[in-house]
Amino acid sequence: MENPFEITGVYAREILDSRGNPTVEVEVYTPVSMGRAKVPSGASTGTHEALELRDGGSRFHGKGVRRAVENVNKIIAPEIVGMDVTWQRDIDTIMLELDGTENKSNLGANAILGVSLAVARAASEALGMPLYQYIGGTNAYVMPVPMSNVINGGVHAGNELDFQEFMIMPVGADSFREGIRWVSETYHILKGVIAEKYGKDAVNIGDEGGFAPPLKEPHEPFELLIEAIEEAGYKPGDEIAFAMDPASSEFFHPDIGKYVVNDKEYDGGELLELYKDLISKYPIVSLEDPFHEEDWENFALITKELGDKIQIVGDDIFVTNPKRIRKGINMRAANALLLKVNQIGTLSEAIDAAYTAYRAGWGIVVSHRSGETDDPFIADLAVALNTGQIKTGAPARMDRNSKYNQLIRIEEELEGIAVYPGRKFRNPFL
Structure with a gap:
């Protein structure tokens, strides 16, 4: 047979x-x-x-x-x-x-x-079996809060904004479907806000579907986001919060040992103060790669100073590698992991990385890449691992929306069982 x-x-x-x-x-x-x-x-x-x-x-x-x-x-x-x-x-x-x-x-x-x-x-x-259930078993039921990159900078865009990603998170929604609706509505309002301020040419989009207006200063995207969120009828912070990925390895200059942001040089301590200033002014709940991939000491410092207030996410520093994650745990160099399956290369190793982070009490953000496909695998993976967070770009183009649409389907399948963690995105089980 x-x-x-x-x-x-x-x-x-x-x-x-x-x-x-x-x-x-x-x-x-x-x-x-x-x-x-x-x-x-x-x-x-x-x-x-x-x-x-x-x-x-x-x-x-x-x-x-x-x-x-x-x-x-x-x-x-x-x-x-x-x-x-x-x-x-x-x-x-x-x-x-x-x-x-x-x-x-x-x-x-x-x-x-x-x-x-x-x-x-x-x-x-x-x-x-559904893919999320095959990977995660019958206990796969937590929907992720979308971390949607709606303003692009850095290597993802052609503007002068050094910080790479400015994201919105619908933490006040009651379900994934409602959350992604809030994101979509805000995204379309944001397009109008940018066009009115900078002209129609400014609503071109970057690699991950976010807009790439001619901005320079790190605070400028947040001002645009606040205006768009309020015009969409939502409350910044209470209903839609902010996440940021400066991708600091991209603007660290090893020859001078400094970070260069908008033509200004910063050492680690000065850059930390810049982050503190932004966090004090705007409802930022997650900060990814605040320092370059070998700056373990400053990662540990920012986690010590801000880790009880916001999520500090490691991407380039950990590259979904259990060995580097364990070093980060020992140094208390973050409180969350960005999980990218192609950084490590197999599904088994990616799951190992996730559980290494979980055992330390860390949050996990399942993430796309800037060069994506229409394959929605990571949508199923986020639910399979109950991560409570997914980062997969703006609600634009099918390489990004394929993931959001798959999550809408999964939430339907889990009707009555699915949990949307909202503000508890970093630890859905608390």
Whole structure:
């Protein structure tokens, strides 16, 4: 009798991501299912991330992924065809052993991750289970509060704003559906506010769907957001709060050991004072990557001084790597983790990273990348892990809205069971 869970085929191809750059798509087949996964790509990447394998040369300006595709089809596929598709950790371990490097540089994290995620989806389909339930079990029921990047700066935009992301969080909503409605309404009002102040050319959008108006000073986006939120009929702070990701590694200048913001030089202490000033003036509840990826001491200092008031999130400093997360826990260098599956390269390792953070009492923000696809996998992952938070861009373009739409569907499926944590986003169980 044919085993319905046996992997019968694995196939990868080169497709395009939201920036029009190549990425890897993988399909995993069983006799009763097919799982497909598409791999995202970051712009502001941490130096300790797992390696995304690119071809080099002139084709696609060096960004082709034929080598990664070939590694799936010729190296990984023969090793896992015939295995049980539900053996997620075994399959992930085999791929890590095949690669044999710390940063997945032989096969490429994009090759390995594509297979890892496609395996999980094929398994959930074979079992007839929703993906979030397959990964998280019957206790997957917490909907995430969206952390929506509506004003872009840094490497995500073409303006002079050094801080990278200015986000809104509908913490006062009663459900995900209501929260994403508030976000959408505010986003459209914000478009009008920006157009009126800066002209129609200023409503061009950045990589993550947020607007990129000609701003310079860090406080300017918050003033625009307050105006838009109030015009939309909501209360800044009480109903819609702010989150910020300066992406400080991008404006740290190692040659002078300073952070340069709007042509002004700051040491760590001075930058901390700038953050304190912004937090005192605006309802900021989450601050991501306030310092560069090796500035452990200042991460620890800001967590000590502000961690009881707001969420301090580590992204580039931790890169979803359990070893670096454990160092952060020991140094008390944050109180929340940004979880990006492509930073570490397999679903199993990403789950390990999440539970390492959970055991320390940290919050978790499941996150997209600036180069995304229409694959909504991370929506299911956020619910599977009960993280209570998801960061997946502005409500614009299907590479971002595919995640929001999937969460709307999941909340419908969990009607009567789903919990929307609102202001308790960092720890939904308190």
